[in-house]
Amino acid sequence: MRCPFCAHDDSQVKDSRPTEDNTAIRRRRQCEGCGARFTTFERVxxxxxxxxxxxGKDGETRREAFDRGKLEQSVALACRKRGIEQERIDQLISGIQRQVETAGESEIPASRIGEMVMDGLRQLDSVAYIRFASVYRDFSEAKDFEEFASTVQQAGSAGE
Incomplete structure (x- = not known):
């Protein structure tokens, strides 16, 4: 594993253990070049x-490899400053990744992943859900927020 500090090619594993949700292995490593320590995660x-x-702008269809990092980034942005435990966010992301990888398809529309995130955030936190929806559904005016928020409030009061 290449050191993120000095780019030396060799590092030594000092400690390995499963993550709390058992979806990855957390490894503490030490660079053999500079001695710096860093953590890596190994996932199936x-x-x-x-x-x-x-x-998009040109209306063309593009394909790109599924990237867990992008998913983590967008969910983290929606959940920022919401006081949601990182473990719950990680479980949401791991669940979506598992659904994507076990769907049996080699190609999945981005819209389906967006809906999976929306479903997960709806159950996790209503503000994070609205934040994600505002980008995903491309809200352009304040009334778009108001209309969407009112449907969230109605759904919340119907479930009580």
């Missing part, structure tokens, strides 16, 4: 899945 990847993105 069942298959390579391509994400199909349509639309």
């Amino acid at each position: 990847q069942l298959r390579d899945v391509m994400i199909v993105k349509s639309g």
